[in-house]
Amino acid sequence: MAHWVSGEVAGLKRWTERLYSLQLHADIAPFRAGQFTRLALEIEGEMVGRPYSFINGPADPLHEFYFIVVPGGPLTARLIRLQPGDGIFVAPRAAGFFVLDEVPDADTLWMLSTGTALGPFLSILTTHELWQRYRQVVLVHAVRTADELTYRDRIQAALAAHAGQLQYVPFVSREAVPHALQGRVTAALESGALEARVGLPLTAEHSQVMICGNPAMVSDTQAVLEARGLKKNRRREPGQITTEQYWKT
Ligand SMILES: Cc1cc2nc3c(=O)[nH]c(=O)nc-3n(C[C@H](O)[C@H](O)[C@H](O)COP(=O)(O)OP(=O)(O)OC[C@H]3O[C@@H](n4cnc5c(N)ncnc54)[C@H](O)[C@@H]3O)c2cc1C
Ligand SMILES: NC(=O)c1ccc[n+]([C@@H]2O[C@H](COP(=O)([O-])OP(=O)(O)OC[C@H]3O[C@@H](n4cnc5c(N)ncnc54)[C@H](OP(=O)(O)O)[C@@H]3O)[C@@H](O)[C@H]2O)c1
Numbered sequence: 001m002a003h004w005v006s007g008e009v010a011g012l013k014r015w016t017e018r019l020y021s022l023q024l025h026a027d028i029a030p031f032r033a034g035q036f037t038r039l040a041l042e043i044e045g046e047m048v049g050r051p052y053s054f055i056n057g058p059a060d061p062l063h064e065f066y067f068i069v070v071p072g073g074p075l076t077a078r079l080i081r082l083q084p085g086d087g088i089f090v091a092p093r094a095a096g097f098f099v100l101d102e103v104p105d106a107d108t109l110w111m112l113s114t115g116t117a118l119g120p121f122l123s124i125l126t127t128h129e130l131w132q133r134y135r136q137v138v139l140v141h142a143v144r145t146a147d148e149l150t151y152r153d154r155i156q157a158a159l160a161a162h163a164g165q166l167q168y169v170p171f172v173s174r175e176a177v178p179h180a181l182q183g184r185v186t187a188a189l190e191s192g193a194l195e196a197r198v199g200l201p202l203t204a205e206h207s208q209v210m211i212c213g214n215p216a217m218v219s220d221t222q223a224v225l226e227a228r229g230l231k232k233n234r235r236r237e238p239g240q241i242t243t244e245q246y247w248k249t
Contacts, residue, residue: 057126
């Protein structure tokens with residue numbers, strides 16, 4: 001199997017100064033919703049590749065990735081200069097275990113994300129399995145400012161298609177926004193504000209929780225949940241918490 005497949009950029013959408021979505025075509029192996037692949041460009045004679053979660057559903061042949069420009073980051077600075085028709089390298093096979101196959105059944109699936117880690121959940125929202133296995137689904141997107149609450153059209157479409165089964169809870173931490181909860185997910189879990197907003201209990205008995213994004217948020221949220229009796233989900237010892245971190249602290 002070749003190390004990289006040659007893909008072709010189909011589009012680049014700019015949401016804010018730092019947030020972008022990249023669409024591309026590439027002949028790669030099928031993936032599972034929640035997985036990531038690696039995208040790479042040749043930069044000064046070296047192949048620079050990084051992992052990115054698929055945003056599109058597995059059935060959609062147009063691949064999409066949602067990323068933030070990291071100051072001083074070699075790849076993201078180049079990704080934002082891409083234009084339709086440009087070449088980009090893509091790993092031939094997806095990877096990762098942040099997928100529903102790894103999450104036990106429950107009444108409610110809580111999907112907690114910060115920033116660009118909304119992405120894998122958008123992919124999972126497209127699967128039939130999600131709606132068959134969980135009676136209630138809660139999608140949380142935590143960002144700093146209101147303009148970072150992206151993909152509202154796609155989320156609205158999912159809310160309309162799954163009325164009564166899906167709830168969307170935006171969190172904005174650095175400004176007051178009428179429809180969003182203010183502050184951090186961790187604080188809202190500790191105070192009960194998140195459960196009050198959705199009208200569902202987050203307990204070990206009834207819930208599974210997937211957490212993705214900022215590593216500090218992932219580990220702090222895990223600690224809050226562990227304090228109320230939830231456990232990390234492991235293949236040999238199923239629990240309730242499944243996590244993926246986007247970078248190392
Ligand atoms: C499993 C996995 C999936 C990922 N999926 C995505 C995704 O869908 N979208 C996305 O934007 N990023 C994602 N990332 C991060 C991504 O792989 C790159 O690290 C990031 O885009 C920066 O690349 P870079 O070459 O510009 O800088 P790098 O050299 O990779 O990073 C420089 C530094 O920036 C910090 N950093 C890295 N990623 C982020 C980030 N997302 N937000 C804030 N700080 C960061 C780290 O401290 C890192 O050391 C994922 C990472 C992992 C491990
Ligand atoms: N978005 C920007 O304009 C910006 C600018 C410069 C650098 N960056 C860098 O880019 C990276 C990703 O940025 P991002 O925009 O995705 O934002 P982020 O820093 O990951 O924050 C996203 C959300 O997660 C919350 N959060 C952070 N740490 C948490 C924790 N330990 N527990 C609970 N919630 C937590 C934030 O709350 P708080 O607001 O309370 O932290 C915010 O609501 C970060 O490394 C950041 O340093 C981003």
